[in-house]
Amino acid sequence: MQFSPTPLTWPAQYETYQHVVFVLSFLINNHDIDYYRSNFSFSLKIPFYVCPLNLSFRLVLSLWLMTFPKLFFKLVAVSKLRTPCRFPIMSTVSFTVGHKNSSIGNVDISKMSAAHEAIDKHVKDGMTLGIGSGSTIVYGIQRLAQRMKDESLTIVCVPTSYQARQLIIDNNLPLGTLDEHPKLDCTIDGADEIETGTLACIKGGGGCLTQEKIVASCSEKLIIVADGAKEVSSLGQKWKKGIPIEVLPMACKPVQNKIEVKYGGEAILRMSADKAGPLVTDNGNFILDWVFPDIKYCWSSINNYIKLIPGVIEIGLFIDMADECLVGDSKGNVRLLKKSAQSLEI
Numbered sequence: 001m002q003f004s005p006t007p008l009t010w011p012a013q014y015e016t017y018q019h020v021v022f023v024l025s026f027l028i029n030n031h032d033i034d035y036y037r038s039n040f041s042f043s044l045k046i047p048f049y050v051c052p053l054n055l056s057f058r059l060v061l062s063l064w065l066m067t068f069p070k071l072f073f074k075l076v077a078v079s080k081l082r083t084p085c086r087f088p089i090m091s092t093v094s095f096t097v098g099h100k101n102s103s104i105g106n107v108d109i110s111k112m113s114a115a116h117e118a119i120d121k122h123v124k125d126g127m128t129l130g131i132g133s134g135s136t137i138v139y140g141i142q143r144l145a146q147r148m149k150d151e152s153l154t155i156v157c158v159p160t161s162y163q164a165r166q167l168i169i170d171n172n173l174p175l176g177t178l179d180e181h182p183k184l185d186c187t188i189d190g191a192d193e194i195e196t197g198t199l200a201c202i203k204g205g206g207g208c209l210t211q212e213k214i215v216a217s218c219s220e221k222l223i224i225v226a227d228g229a230k231e232v233s234s235l236g237q238k239w240k241k242g243i244p245i246e247v248l249p250m251a252c253k254p255v256q257n258k259i260e261v262k263y264g265g266e267a268i269l270r271m272s273a274d275k276a277g278p279l280v281t282d283n284g285n286f287i288l289d290w291v292f293p294d295i296k297y298c299w300s301s302i303n304n305y306i307k308l309i310p311g312v313i314e315i316g317l318f319i320d321m322a323d324e325c326l327v328g329d330s331k332g333n334v335r336l337l338k339k340s341a342q343s344l345e346i
């Protein structure tokens with residue numbers, strides 16, 4: 001077990017909330033440590049020792065920590081740097097000291113609270129559940145894993161991507177397919193933008209729109225989870241990367257032309273970040289991101305028109321699909337968005 005001798009700095013905006021997190025970290029059991037470890041980042045490492053950290057010792061440490069947090073960290077750092085560890089280390093929990101905006105370390109509070117709320121509110125024993133893709137849903141899966149353990153729930157999870165499939169496996173959740181479960185009780189998924197009122201969404205920022213739409217279309221309910229920054233009064237206000245459209249590679253150019261001629265804007269071939277050349281989806285296709293001109297659209301007719309272009313597999317417009325959206329903020333509050341307006345029809 002190593003301790004990296006990074007200099008400890010004390011941030012100006014140290015917040016009470018983090019005292020609580022730290023204190024809790026000393027009172028929680030080993031199983032919870034894993035949870036915190038997967039949720040918090042690694043800039044400050046706090047060792048947990050097998051021998052001395054029985055409950056009363058933890059309590060004393062916690063009280064001390066509450067009273068003298070600065071001193072505590074200095075001592076931990078100094079002792080770890082100067083003396084070799086005498087006790088077997090059980091685990092190491094790490095937190096970033098201080099946080100900016102809505103994140104503590106690498107935890108995005110807005111996304112996490114929305115995802116947790118969705119799992120707590122909508123998941124019931126015996127359900128078949130569609131699992132969305134993206135960063136927000138990761139928090140949902142962790143919460144689901146926790147609930148399944150604590151409450152001995154029986155849930156079958158149907159993924160919307162390789163990412164979701166891997167998350168389900170990594171968290172020891174039962175993996176299902178649409179072959180076995182063509183009808184799902186509920187799908188929980190993220191979004192890139194949500195229109196207040198109609199709950200129309202842009203999805204596919206992570207490139208998984210096709211399977212996401214298929215799984216959502218098989219679900220009794222679609223619950224969207226997101227941070228508040230994604231809520232807009234009309235699509236395209238904040239999401240400037242365009243509407244993702246999955247296309248068969250050989251049809252890429254004609255589809256690009258047809259969209260641009262009909263609606264203007266630019267349909268840009270999405271390139272891979274890590275591999276040379278275009279991004280290839282989980283289904284072996286390409287993605288065009290259609291950056292559309294800033295005018296008022298009837299999204300359902302755009303959706304229908306683009307879907308009918310030969311070579312288009314799916315479009316990342318989710319119109320009249322979401323039943324509710326749960327939107328989190330940086331303080332951990334979650335707002336419920338319900339459909340209160342019809343999408344524009346032509």
Ligand SMILES: O=C(CO)[C@H](O)[C@H](O)COP(=O)(O)O
Nearest residue numbers: 134135136190204205206208
């Ligand atoms: O549609 C998606 C992937 O295709 C995601 O749900 C969407 O991009 C939101 O991602 P994140 O939760 O990371 O913000």
